[in-house]
Amino acid sequence: MTSTDTFTAALRDLISANHILHHHGVVDAYGHVSIRHPADPDLYIMSGFLAPALVSSPADLITYHVSDSSPVDPNAGKGYSERFIHGELYKRFAGVNCVIHSHAEEVLPYVVTDVKLRPMYHMAGFLASHGNGDGVKVFDIDALYRDGEQRDMLVKNSRFGAALADMFATSDASTSGSGPRSETPDESVVLMRKHGFTVVGRDVVTAVYRAIYTRINAEVQTKAMATAGFQGLTSEQSKDCAVMNEEYQQKPWKLWVREVERLPLYENTLSETRNFA
């Protein structure tokens, strides 16, 4: 595969990821997914200001600098105000190559109460938190606001994004946003108080898998608690299931890509099978 082919395939998968996340209820008109540029780690790519379901071609995508989340093309159209979530995670962790941010309603009970989201079943071992017992960490932006700043909960500058990125590292005890750069995050998912959640992965397949099963796991936990309380995975089961989760992600990815390629709502000009039907 040439570097051009690799780049085209990455954009195709990014467009498919937008559609998959919409089809599986992770994003609605809001929420977003990005990838690190496959040839330049100092850049990342995501849709412009568009609902994920409507992203259809490379013309809908904007490339940003990791350093400050400014667009490479100064004439680029309007982007997502929360792109700093993505830029600061790519800056903090060299091994993160895909970031997803969501407000999926199944997860919201766990950002507006003190009930911890925990890994419930074998598909969600990756939810085990390394830095905060066995509940998924919760980032609270409120303490970061300065006088006069609009408290709209959005991660719309580098300061907020860096503090969120810090939460993905076990060593973080503060929200200073000044943690050391490292290769791999300790957390795969961090919840965001009164807002939503953010997921990272080494590639788009892993991040999409985690985002979808975070939503499903939250739904399972809520139903279990409404029924009779729950018995989730033990710490050891979570750890081993997380290893297993890494090995089984290609299978659902192929299904999810095929699903959105065949649904008329979604258009992907880079799809290899788009003219199949």
Ligand SMILES: [Zn+2]
């Ligand atoms: Zn958001």
